[in-house]
Every structure is written in C-alpha cells, then in structure tokens.
C-alpha cells in the first residue's frame with residue numbers, strides 16, 4: 049500500500065477528506081464505491097478495497113450499466129479505506145475541488161487478477177454483474193461489463 053501520493057496532494061487543514069485511515073483492514077467481503085465527482089470535469093471515481101487501500105480509477109463517462117459499452121478508466125492514486133464513505137464538498141483551490149456524492153456502493157469478489165486483467169463481480173445497489181478492467185498502458189484501463 050502506498051498512500052503517500054494521496055497525502056501529498058491534499059491540505060487537510062482545508063479539505064474535509066479523510067486525513068488518515070482509522071481502518072487498516074479490508075472488509076470481508078470487500079467493498080466498492082462509485083463516487084460522482086463534480087469537479088472541473090465531471091467524472092465517476094471507481095474504488096475497490098484491495099491490499100489495505102482503495103484502488104482507484106477515474107471514469108469520465110461512468111461505469112457502464114450493461115454489456116457492450118467500453119469506458120476509459122484512468123488509474124489514480126490509492127486512497128485510504130475510510131474514503132469509501134466520503135461525500136461532501138472539496139473547497140475551491142484544493143485538489144479535486146467540487147462535490148463528491150456516493151453514486152453506488154456494495155461488495156465485490158475477484159474472479160481473475162493478473163498483470164493485465166482484473167475481473168470481478170459487483171454486488172451494488174445500481175451495479176450488479178461481472179466487470180472487467182483491462183490495463184491498456186500507463187494509467188489507462190478499459191472498463192466494461194461482461195456478458196453472462
């Protein structure tokens with residue numbers, strides 16, 4: 049786990065975001081969240097509880113609700129586990145300034161995890177089904193829902 053980038057990007061005297069994780073263990077089953085982040089560019093932050101942190105991707109067009117739609121997902125810095133419950137306003141001038149709301153949350157299970165592919169079942173309020181993240185290079189991944 050490496051939260052250094054998360055901490056370096058933020059001024060916790062200014063932002064209401066979690067400044068530490070009280071939680072250091074991963075839930076069983078692990079949880080996911082999709083946070084709608086209305087920042088300079090609206091996007092959806094997709095986060096999975098893994099390896100003691102929230103592995104995170106910014107998905108400009110949102111997590112596809114059905115198969116047949118591939119969405120760009122740009123990996124962002126690991127976030128502390130407590131961020132899974134964060135919703136609120138990040139003040140102007142701060143990193144990610146804008147509003148954050150929880151768009152979906154639930155649990156997931158990993159189906160396949162290798163260097164290039166992360167496949168998992170999401171059990172959320174809005175999203176349910178098998179999803180795949182494929183690493184296409186650098187920070188870029190493709191996110192799509194699999195056919196049954």
Ligand code: MN
Nearest residue numbers: 085093106144
């Ligand atoms: Mn964001």
